[in-house]
Amino acid sequence: MVRSCIFFLLLLIISVLADPKVVSLSQTNSHGSLTFTVESGGQIYLASGDDNQLLKNIQLTTGSTTIPLDQLNVFNNDGTPKFITATGSVILTTSNNATTSAGLSGYIYVTTYQQAQDPTFSVCVLKTTQSIRKTTMKSTVVVLNTILKQNSVDYTMPRMTSYVTKINSSPNTNLKFHWDIPALSGEDGTKNVFFQNPIVLRNEEGPYNVFFDNVEPLQVGLNYWYFTSNGPVNMFLENKYISDISYWTTAVNTTGLIMNKRFYTNHIVYFRSDATRSAVSGVFESAYLTSSLTIKISGQCSSFGENFNNQENITQATAWVELRPVNMTVTSTSVFPGTFYIQYFAFAGNDPAPKPMC
Numbered sequence: 001m002v003r004s005c006i007f008f009l010l011l012l013i014i015s016v017l018a019d020p021k022v023v024s025l026s027q028t029n030s031h032g033s034l035t036f037t038v039e040s041g042g043q044i045y046l047a048s049g050d051d052n053q054l055l056k057n058i059q060l061t062t063g064s065t066t067i068p069l070d071q072l073n074v075f076n077n078d079g080t081p082k083f084i085t086a087t088g089s090v091i092l093t094t095s096n097n098a099t100t101s102a103g104l105s106g107y108i109y110v111t112t113y114q115q116a117q118d119p120t121f122s123v124c125v126l127k128t129t130q131s132i133r134k135t136t137m138k139s140t141v142v143v144l145n146t147i148l149k150q151n152s153v154d155y156t157m158p159r160m161t162s163y164v165t166k167i168n169s170s171p172n173t174n175l176k177f178h179w180d181i182p183a184l185s186g187e188d189g190t191k192n193v194f195f196q197n198p199i200v201l202r203n204e205e206g207p208y209n210v211f212f213d214n215v216e217p218l219q220v221g222l223n224y225w226y227f228t229s230n231g232p233v234n235m236f237l238e239n240k241y242i243s244d245i246s247y248w249t250t251a252v253n254t255t256g257l258i259m260n261k262r263f264y265t266n267h268i269v270y271f272r273s274d275a276t277r278s279a280v281s282g283v284f285e286s287a288y289l290t291s292s293l294t295i296k297i298s299g300q301c302s303s304f305g306e307n308f309n310n311q312e313n314i315t316q317a318t319a320w321v322e323l324r325p326v327n328m329t330v331t332s333t334s335v336f337p338g339t340f341y342i343q344y345f346a347f348a349g350n351d352p353a354p355k356p357m358c
């Protein structure tokens with residue numbers, strides 16, 4: 001009893017300290033060192049597409065270990081990113097000048113002690129391409145993006161992104177993509193989901209799952225994100241961006257993502273459809289808006305729309321209709337509408353199509 005109390009107290013102390021950290025290298029300053037507290041035993045990673053000649057000038061110290069960052073900017077032989085284990089705080093010192101420091105895009109990510117101990121937890125640094133294969137019944141994978149090194153194809157191109165394809169999971173597996181890093185400031189992983197397969201819909205009989213065999217390429221334009229899965233899953237990640245301002249889906253039953261973090265221009269998705277059968281279309285959305293946003297799904301004869309106001313927040317709302325979609329538009333009057341994530345989906349049912357009403 002006493003022992004379990006002590007254990008509980010220890011757990012409590014650890015969980016108080018348990019905030020994982022992301023610290024940008026652009027915050028380093030040659031006039032002093034940058035120190036931040038992390039949990040001892042946490043794993044320290046670097047995600048950076050910066051020049052090693054500049055990373056070499058930044059020293060990372062934790063406990064009695066000091067390492068120049070170019071030596072942390074590497075992969076192990078098995079393709080996993082190199083990390084060092086934290087012992088006390090992390091100190092970054094640099095001899096780069098202020099202009100050079102301000103131009104760095106990389107960042108340090110430190111896990112908690114518990115995450116470092118967890119065999120189901122892993123970290124991926126995406127520099128070019130990365131195949132992810134998880135065979136266990138449970139996994140959490142943190143994806144650290146690095147700066148895109150391609151010419152701008154449109155002004156909505158994010159600074160960093162993962163282009164996710166070849167997602168292979170089973171209908172009995174709940175696969176969820178989340179923004180942020182796991183357990184950041186009170187998020188328990190249920191309030192920051194921006195993509196899921198299967199999706200959960202509700203009708204009079206209650207909730208039911210709809211699984212999609214076909215998933216459109218997902219462009220996750222975030223510096224970092226993570227996914228959780230309670231079954232085996234594979235996917236392929238690339239550090240690339242393809243303009244999706246106007247996009248044609250690749251199957252009748254399908255799901256995809258439109259997200260925005262910075263500059264936006266109106267998007268349209270054209271759907272493939274099966275004119276002989278009934279259909280359902282809808283969205284799973286979260287939005288933190290600084291300007292109004294309209295989502296409209298148009299069918300042949302009717303449409304379904306949602307208008308969100310400036311300053312409105314929507315967290316993980318699902319909206320769907322029995323409508324065979326022709327297209328979906330996501331429009332804003334501003335080029336800077338705020339952050340939003342729209343997972344769209346469409347599927348044909350087993351019933352014959354209702355008689356057209358127009």
Ligand SMILES: *[C@@H]1O[C@H](CO)[C@@H](O)[C@H](O)[C@H]1NC(C)=O
Pocket residue numbers: 097098099100
């Ligand atoms: C800062 O350092 C870079 C690279 O070493 C150099 O090219 C640049 O001239 C320096 N700028 C200043 C203001 O010292």
Ligand SMILES: *[C@@H]1O[C@H](CO)[C@@H](O)[C@H](O)[C@H]1NC(C)=O
Pocket residue numbers: 268298299300301326327329
């Ligand atoms: C979307 O589809 C509807 C219905 O066919 C059509 O009226 C509308 O013009 C389409 N919108 C765009 C932007 O193509």
Ligand SMILES: *[C@@H]1O[C@H](CO)[C@@H](O)[C@H](O)[C@H]1NC(C)=O
Pocket residue numbers: 288311312313
């Ligand atoms: C919406 O979310 C943002 C960012 O999380 C927050 O700062 C703001 O207060 C929220 N607005 C409303 C109306 O809840």
Ligand SMILES: *[C@@H]1O[C@H](CO)[C@@H](O)[C@H](O)[C@H]1NC(C)=O
Pocket residue numbers: 210252253347348349350
């Ligand atoms: C599309 O999904 C519906 C509903 O889950 C299913 O009945 C139908 O057979 C699927 N069609 C295809 C082509 O997979």
